[in-house]
Structure formats: structure tokens, C-alpha cells
Amino acid sequence: MTQRDEDTTAVSFTGAVRAFGSVRAVDGVDLRIGRGETVALLGRNGAGKSTTIGMLLGLYPPDAGGVELFGSEPERAVRAGRVGAMLQDARPVPRVTVGELVGFVASRYPAPMPVSRALELAGISALAGRRVDRLSGGQVQRVRFAVALAGDPSLLVLDEPTAALDVEARHVFWESMRGYARRGHTVLFSTHYLEEADSFADRIVVMDRGRIVADGTGEELRRAAGGSLVCVDLAGRTTDGLALLPGVRSLEVAGDRVRLRTDDSDATVIALAELGAIRRLEVAPASLDDAFLALTSSATSGRPPRGAGNCANNHDAPAPESAPLTPSSTAKSTAKAL
Numbered sequence: 001m002t003q004r005d006e007d008t009t010a011v012s013f014t015g016a017v018r019a020f021g022s023v024r025a026v027d028g029v030d031l032r033i034g035r036g037e038t039v040a041l042l043g044r045n046g047a048g049k050s051t052t053i054g055m056l057l058g059l060y061p062p063d064a065g066g067v068e069l070f071g072s073e074p075e076r077a078v079r080a081g082r083v084g085a086m087l088q089d090a091r092p093v094p095r096v097t098v099g100e101l102v103g104f105v106a107s108r109y110p111a112p113m114p115v116s117r118a119l120e121l122a123g124i125s126a127l128a129g130r131r132v133d134r135l136s137g138g139q140v141q142r143v144r145f146a147v148a149l150a151g152d153p154s155l156l157v158l159d160e161p162t163a164a165l166d167v168e169a170r171h172v173f174w175e176s177m178r179g180y181a182r183r184g185h186t187v188l189f190s191t192h193y194l195e196e197a198d199s200f201a202d203r204i205v206v207m208d209r210g211r212i213v214a215d216g217t218g219e220e221l222r223r224a225a226g227g228s229l230v231c232v233d234l235a236g237r238t239t240d241g242l243a244l245l246p247g248v249r250s251l252e253v254a255g256d257r258v259r260l261r262t263d264d265s266d267a268t269v270i271a272l273a274e275l276g277a278i279r280r281l282e283v284a285p286a287s288l289d290d291a292f293l294a295l296t297s298s299a300t301s302g303r304p305p306r307g308a309g310n311c312a313n314n315h316d317a318p319a320p321e322s323a324p325l326t327p328s329s330t331a332k333s334t335a336k337a338l
């Protein structure tokens, strides 16, 4: 790494590998995050996101390759108070109040932010005098955010930060995050919420089976996954030959309706018209859900993914706001790529 790279790089993974027994949780990851960037780490359960975050914090030394924070080993950056983390499995400390906990954590850092400021940013000023072990799951999650902020770190690392939050609390959380990022801080967060990744990150890094399978803006990911969806009723015909039509990358069947993922919707539509297969024909741009499903390993046949816009099966209910993409929902919604 050159001096200039060191000056502009917050996080650097080079061919990083970490295995647990026979499972290669992180399998050759190369990733650079520039200072001031907000990056989302997206992937199904078990994709390797938490292990990546653990490596970044120095909790899991790499079996091969390297990980650096601000140009040195992670432990050093963590010890210097340059990193604030919010992990999934942190337990509430018994018997202390929120203010005491955040104050204690802040006192361990060389240049902390005022406790009142950390509480305010996390939206929990009113909880300062409450005992941490008597809070709701969503409130504890916000306390953990305040703890991560307490040292006024240059890099915030958040593992599924909004997992236990209701819709309103998620909005408050992201507003705080935006404010923090705007001050030039670097943020890396993992999430199952595609909309959150799209709305709040400068870049989305998609992991699958320990590897990075895509890295770019939401728009770039949509394009990489195949631009458009063409949907049409089968009207009793089979899908024979449809996968071979011009532009078509894959197809999915839901009842009597077929969805073609295509790089060239015009050519696909013309070919369908030549076959006389144009009943209830619709063309729609691929959604981020579609991109995610195309970029990660797809599962079984079934309903079209949520967020497929006008090209979804007309009988499908609309997607709930910011629904998380969990294996159970993807297994139901992922269609077979042929």
C-alpha cells in the first residue's frame, strides 16, 4: 500500500481467509473502503458478513491474507480508539444505567464524545437513568449504538444495527447515522434490508459463501444482475425454448406466468411476439431484490421476488415496507434460474 493509499484507506482486506473447521466463512476477500465512505455488507444468513466484521475488528485473525485498518493491524486501530463497533451478540450489562454504561465506555477512549451527545445521537436521552437490563430489545439496540459512538471513532462498524428496531426507530437510527457519516466518518454496516443498503450506503458489497460477488452502487448492482424483467402469461403453453430467446438469462415460473430476466428486453419481446406469447405482457426494470437474488445462489422455484414492480405476479401482495431478506423469505420468493 502506498503512503497515499494509507492516507485515504480506512479498511483493507487482501485475499483474506478465515475458516471454522471445514467451513471457509471468509474465502479470499479483497475489499478496500475509503475514508468517509458508507458501505453496506449484504448477504444471506451464513454468507460471512459477521466473520468479515470480526476479522476487521481483530477478533478473528486471518488464516491467510491480510486485514488492515488505517494502514495498520486492526488491534492497533481498535486500541487507539479509532473504531466503534456494534455487534450482534453483545449482552446488556446488569444493574448499570444507560448513562453509566455509555460514560464508562467513553472513559476508556482517548478523545470521547460527551455522553449526552452519544445518547442524543442514538435517540435515547430520555433513557439515561434507566437500567440497561430492564429495557426492551429495541431500546437495548439503541444503547449499543450509543456505546459504539461513545469514543467518537473514525470508523463505525455495525453488524445488523436495525435488526430489532421498529420502523420508526429505524428511521431515527438512519438519520443519526447520516449525521455521523456526513461529518466525514467511515461506516460499514451489515444488513438484510435491501432498501436500507440502497438508501444509506454509498456502496453495497454483496457476499455469498464467504466471497464478494458484487460491489457497487444499487444501480450498478441492478445493471450487473441483468437489466430487465419481461413477464407474460403462459396461457397453457410450456416454457420450452423460452430460456433460449434473445437476451434471456434465466426464467422463473409462477403458476401460469413466466418471468424472463433479460439483458435485451426489446429483442426478448420481439421474439415472444413472433411466438404469439404476448398475453398480459409486461416489461419492468429489475429491482434490487432481483439483483440480489441473481447475484447470490438462488434456491427453488416459486413466487417471484418481492419488489418486482409491475412485472410481479398480479396475485402477489405488495411487499411490506423494508422487509428483511431472510432465508425463509428468499426460499419462498426465489425462483429457479434455468
Ligand SMILES: Nc1ncnc2c1ncn2[C@@H]1O[C@H](COP(=O)(O)OP(=O)(O)OP(=O)(O)O)[C@@H](O)[C@H]1O
Residues within 6 Å of the ligand: 020, 021, 023, 024, 025, 043, 044, 045, 046, 047, 048, 049, 050, 051, 052
Ligand atoms: N465461531 C464459529 N464457529 C464455527 N462456525 C462459524 C463460527 N462463526 C461463523 N461460522 C460459520 O461461518 C459461516 C459464516 O457465518 P457468519 O456468521 O459470518 O455469516 P453472516 O453472513 O454474518 O450470517 P447472518 O446473516 O446469519 O448473521 C457460517 O456457515 C457459520 O455457520
